[in-house]
Amino acid sequence: MNYDVLVVGAGHAGCEAALATARLNLNTLLITMNIDSVALLACNPSIGGTGKGHLVREIDALGGEMAHVIDDVILQCRMLNKSKGPAVHSLRAQADKNAYHGRMLKALFSQDNLDLLQAEAEEIIVENGKAKGIKITSGECIYAPCVIIATGVYLNSRIIIGEHSEYIGPQGFASSKHFSKSLLDCGFSLRRFKTGTPARVDYRSIDFSKMQAQHGDEPIVPFSFLTDRRLINTHCCYLTWTNEKTHDIIRKNLHLSPMFSGDIKGTGARYCPSIEDKIYRFADKDRHQIFLEPETSSAMEWYVQGMSSSLPKNVQQDMYHSVEGLENVKIIRHAYAIEYDCIDPTDLFPSLESKQIKGLYLAGQVNGTSGYEEAGAQGLLCGINASLYLKGEKPFIPTRDMSYIGVMCDDLTSKGTDEPYRMMTSRAEHRLHLRQDNADIRLTKIAERVGLASEERLERLHIKTSQTEELIDIIKSSGKDAMLRRPEVSIYDVIENPKDYKRYSLEQAQIQIKYEGYLKKERAHVRSTAAMENRSLPSDTPYLSMDSLRIEARQKLNKIKPVSLGQASRIPGVSPADIAVLSVWLRKNEEEAIQAKEQTP
Structure with missing residues (x-):
């Protein structure tokens, strides 16, 4: 078989990469070990969050799929950090994990120029320093001048619960036992990272009366700039806390935790510690937040956010039962830790192409990142650059002043990472400019240039920018801009006919006027550093x-x-x-x- 592009792995990175190359008229094959694991929400059933919501908006602005999918399967949505400035406002939505998988599969199967194959990749075929294809475990060779690796956490993945461990992937899917050797043969340095996930519990056994309800926002702000319809919150989340009894159970059993016994060698995520790690590291805290979150409308499983663990099952039982509202909870799937192989991302150019092998790109958790959003953004970038590579054009390298995607790729390829990398707004030095509300203004013209912007998207951008300019002109010419800069004043207080304008245009005009001075300073700083970047x-x-x-x-x-x-x-x-x-x-x-x-x- 011959293709233009081969994508190995159909997680969030692989899906975005394959859709991008197919939409750019490249004959693409997406290889996955199991069709049932496509776009799997293996850990938290949510999309977005601080910094991560920015990435989803940027994926959307560049013509990706993730924002469309989450808008179609929302269970609950909230805007985080609303009490702070717009630079750190971040969308976060609970997703129906089963519907998310189905919706992404629908996008893949309905896409022209894209085939799917259930098979296990064994080896990258390389000739004269260039990628030439993939050999699968059946012995068959599939050829393409461009290969994108997006294998997620499946490389030699090992699940650990107490003293028991097994070389399998998330939620019982198979581990890839052959592909790591091929990466080593290609000159990559490998390391072991670790992450974990909490138990999934039976909704019917939770006592929600002892917890605080966490309602979604009304109205919901969509992730995609193209979503017009009204989105509905169908579920509520709930807040409870650990207590001294919980902490005593964990402390008495720390010696049984693979993290503390030395069985787990991989480096864990700093910003997503296990509950035993929290109790050990923050001994002065007498309680920790625990959120109960729905996983899907089609089953009774709920996610216990904040209680990931690798303790033995019997200890987990006691630990969860000690939490208020979970006294009689029934565990459906126990918490576990997972170790996996990943590369050193400094082996890549900022375009995410290998420094050793031309036409070979890597995206997602195989690069040492954590999270669906980080993976999706890298996959989309690899898809764009694969297209440019095959055309003989220069790669698209987003800069730090252009996007959070640029910040992430620069961090990874310049500094590397010795732990799973998570995107946060604090990583961006130009975050007042890199807001989620203006991702389309920053990036849609680039999507047009590479061929991923639809006419509808370009028309929306035109309406937004023209209305924003008109609103700013009206407010300034009426002398009301000084009034609008007051914290308590909204644009709705200074515009006579706000219903004549789109919500996003009003939001954009308000931000540009309220933060005009700060934005000018940030633009000046960007200009001062541009000489070195260029x-x-x-x-x-x-x-x-x-x-x-x-x-x-x-x-x-x-x-x-x-x-x-x-x-x-x-x-x-x-x-x-x-x-x-x-x-x-x-x-x-x-x-x-x-x-x-x-x-x-």
């Missing part, structure tokens, strides 16, 4: 022979191979003095290139 470094820059650079800087620069002076400045171990040396070398190199060109007859 100075490209050749891929064959001889760092190791630059005696003026410190040894550490030479080694780090030679490994990372930064694409710009700006990226070089963010590599740990590279000092401002080293950047000055690089700047001088670059200027001299550019001058010599100009002279050589002038002397050419």
